[in-house]
Amino acid sequence: RFAVPHVARLAEAVRRAIHEIRAVTLWLREGTGDPVGLLGLSLGGYLTALSAGLYDDLDFAIPMVPPVCIGDLAWHFHRQSRKTRGAGADAPAFAYDELRRGYRIHSPLAHALRIPRERVLIVAGRGDRIVPPEHPHALWRHFGSPAIHWFSGGHLAPFGRPGIARAIRQHLRSLDLV
Template sequence: MIFSKIIDRCALHHLHKTRSEKFQYSPLSNWIPETMDRESFYNAYTTEISLNMDEVENDYAIGKFTFVSLVPSGDSANDHIEDELYITNNEFAPNIIFVHGWRMDSLDRIKKIFHSEMRDMRWNMYYFTLPYHFQRKPGQSLYSGEYMISADIYRTVQSIKQSVVDLRALIQWIKANKKGPVILIGVSLGGFITNLTATLETEIDALVSIFYANRLSYSIWNTIPGKYIREDLEHHGINYNDLIRYWRITEPSQAIPKIRKEKILLISAKHDQYVHLEDANHLWESWDRPARYIYNCGHAGIVLKRKKIASDTISFLQKNIGKDIE
């Protein structure tokens, strides 16, 4: 336990060496999304997605899928989605959508967990970039993800909405153009986004959520990664109850998934200093206790437990999707 916490705290110390140089706070004004219907707020539709395939390797076509965000932010870099995909010549291959974590600056950690194993299994893979990360980061932003989760209350809500709506558009496009099942795999913030998406989208065949958060308000107020955002909010007179109210519409635990419980796997870390187990438990209980693993590690298990994560994930999918992924 002590070792796991030390590793997480060292990583957090490094994380906070780069942080916002000025306050990000911006109020919601008179608009509070908790008054809106969730289905309307996160409404999505199939959009035109272009595939640009420029390489073939071992029967895999490798390239990019591109489309314009359905929830424009006004920032051209953020609103243009251009992400990696790997497509096999098996029309019934499962379609795996990966969603990365907050402040990741590359896909390396996700790929090191899953890519080679799923490539060997001939599964299609799509890497979905969250708002304001990687190539979607605005030029004035200091680090990947700075503008997605911050004390700018409105922009944070809109970023979550943009993530979910655009992810749903990709899911619906795949369902319309591919015959294999669609599977979401989210890590950390990506797990939070895939969980929220699963409460809204019917065209998902399975979900694996790894080291996920449930309530952004809880994470900002009670965990080390959120401490400078909390400081920003408190400086501007926002308290914990305010934040809970403003961000409630983003909580996955506010609704039940639209896929069957046996198609869901949740993975948490017992000593996680980024995502407290208390918050992860809240979602698990709210969703009537789907399949779950709790690893004896911290958030650094994304690196230290990657072989186990891959093994548990693939075993679960093979067992619970069955003939759909043979």
């Protein structure tokens, strides 16, 4: 379960997801001999970016609208909640810095990129209000300015966008993977 406010439980869920991603990528590589990479959207983009900072054998990594700091998102959503606005509002359970520290262990920004940056394509939405553009931009800087494709729109806008599919295809072609 990812949608839990408990820092330790979320860390365990991320650990399990990364373990399963690793097991599947190794199984695919051993079973097929074909190139293996990751493409993930939103939380999948987070896990894709994190995997690219943990493993050096991915043939490509394409994080789409990836958050990079769960603490930032939790703080942002808490501040936007009706329960936290106006007189008598609930105070946050944690301070902003506490949230950032609590979720830092599995942030993609806590790990250096382990694959060549040429294998990375970040896809980000200029109008994303769930994962603000600052997140993919921070990942882009942290990963040493790999290719990035910006699209107009929000978090769910990648679906059915030919420009995004074209950018992904071009990226995979540049790596001789398709």
